[in-house]
Amino acid sequence: MASDKKIKIGINGFGRIGRLVARISLQRDDVELVAINDPFITTDYMLQITVHGSPSSLFTPRNCPLPTHYTLSLSKVYGFYSVRECKSRRFRRRSNNKDETSFFVLNAPPTYMFKYDTVHGQWKHHEVKVKDEKTLLFGEKSVTVFGIRNPEEIPWGETGADFVVESTGVFTDKDKAAAHLKGGAKKVVISAVSKDAPMFVVGVNEKEYKPELDIVSNASCTTNCLATLAKVINDRFGIVEGLMTTVHSITATQKTVDGPSKKDWRGGRAASFNIIPSSTGAAKAVGKVLPALNGKLTGMSIRVPTVDVSVVDVTVRLEKAATYDEIKAAIKEESEGKLKGILGYTEDDVVSTDFVGDSRSSIFDAKAGIALNGNFVKLVAWYDNEWGYSCRVIDLIVHIASVKA
Structure with a gap:
């Protein structure tokens, strides 16, 4: 094209x-x-x-x-x-x-x-x-x-x-x-997320796209957030293993009042009145866009009564020991460099509504994370699960169109 x-x-x-x-x-x-x-x-x-x-x-x-x-x-x-x-x-x-x-x-x-x-x-x-x-x-x-x-x-x-x-x-x-x-x-x-279509996350693996691929997946909003952050951490320090929780806003599949939910009974409870544990394939999907992390990450979702903006909480064991300040510096450097516009960095005392309409895939919250020691750290990143993800859909299309056969 x-x-x-x-x-x-x-x-x-x-x-x-x-x-x-x-x-x-x-x-x-x-x-x-x-x-x-x-x-x-x-x-x-x-x-x-x-x-x-x-x-x-x-x-x-x-x-x-x-x-x-x-x-x-x-x-x-x-x-x-x-x-x-x-x-x-x-x-x-x-x-x-x-x-x-x-x-x-x-x-x-x-x-x-x-x-x-x-x-x-x-x-x-x-x-x-x-x-x-x-x-x-x-x-x-x-x-x-x-x-x-x-x-x-x-x-x-x-x-x-x-x-x-x-x-x-x-x-x-x-x-x-x-x-x-x-x-x-x-x-x-x-x-x-698709079970069999190749998945691409802009800023992570979109350069692996080949022009013969006619059907692709932009993965999920949570995968876009987590994969962007995980790539930086794995490239700089190596990830041995990790667990992720996404505290996720309400989605259209949830119910306004209690109702039947055949597969997920908790998912049938009123979305606006409950904090609801749920499953997600987002962490495992990271292994498809970053093969080096395949089998090293898994996670869950907690649905909360907010209408937009979610947050990823990922706890990882590192191969290479690092202080929390060193980790922050690495993420900030990437957010101002090749991942600018995709990865964000903030040291402000922010809350979820501060990110409504934010086009970035993942915004690292430097004040929200914590380290137990040099090899065990919890990292927190925000994302507008609607707007930011939709921006990436268009970005992926533009990238695909630029790849010559």
């Missing part, structure tokens, strides 16, 4: 990650959002949930410098919001105008979902409105919306989408995600 051309992106699933990838795409000048697919959202509702939200009245992410003009092509989007919240509708893309952005008509009001966001605030970068049942307008840019359930039937090729962001949480293995290729997409990036 030519480096001087904007990368056309489609989004499949307009849930939390799908919507934020759309927001980021519309602010960047190296990508073009062309289409969204979600079978459960109509255009007017989609717009609303993308533009508005709280606690921020105006969406202005910190630490995420972006060009003022972004054109993003979204070939496919799934999961804008819960199936229960919308009526089933289906629309077909109609436009051969190459200047128009292609969006899929969703079964619930997409405009509402784009305009409003409880965490990241209202969208005020463009006037966003519904042109018709098949088209959204971002300023003067039209975007076609589809509402197709079967990914094989989504006409990504007609929209010109080079990449599809698979963000439904459903098509996370290679065979299922490959359905997008049948619709004309050239590459698929899964916004979740």
Whole structure:
């Protein structure tokens, strides 16, 4: 793909990650959002949930410098919001105008979902409105919306989408995600850990990407946070073994009130009233992006009643003894060098809401960690599990597009 051309992106699933990838795409000048697919959202509702939200009245992410003009092509989007919240509708893309952005008509009001966001605030970068049942307008840019359930039937090729962001949480293995290729997409990036698709974490192993790989995973938000920190520690001091806990904000899979949960009984308890121990594959996934750590890390999750921003607490045994000050210095050096914009460093007395809208994958909290001795240390790193991760999805796409066959 030519480096001087904007990368056309489609989004499949307009849930939390799908919507934020759309927001980021519309602010960047190296990508073009062309289409969204979600079978459960109509255009007017989609717009609303993308533009508005709280606690921020105006969406202005910190630490995420972006060009003022972004054109993003979204070939496919799934999961804008819960199936229960919308009526089933289906629309077909109609436009051969190459200047128009292609969006899929969703079964619930997409405009509402784009305009409003409880965490990241209202969208005020463009006037966003519904042109018709098949088209959204971002300023003067039209975007076609589809509402197709079967990914094989989504006409990504007609929209010109080079990449599809698979963000439904459903098509996370290679065979299922490959359905997008049948619709004309050239590459698929899964916004979740995959059991068989190659996983890449920007700042850690993205340079290992090969152009023959058409389906890849951006891993998870927690894996992005942990792997970034773990790479620095392992490169500088060596990791013998470690245990991780992520204290994680509420996600869409949790319940507002107590309800049935077949596999995870604790997960069925009310999210806003409980601290809920849970499982996570994030630590083990680090071994897939950093083979040197395969089998050396595992961990768990504790879900807490906050709406965004999570924190990784990792305790590791080091091969090479080091003082806590030496560890801090190494992390700070990397955060100001080749990992700038990916890894952060702070000595401020921060709390979780201080990182809402932070685009970095991992922000090391120098005051929160502690060392027992030279070989046994606990490290703490914050991450906006929504915004930071979504920034990395786009960064990975841009990197892949830059790799020549």
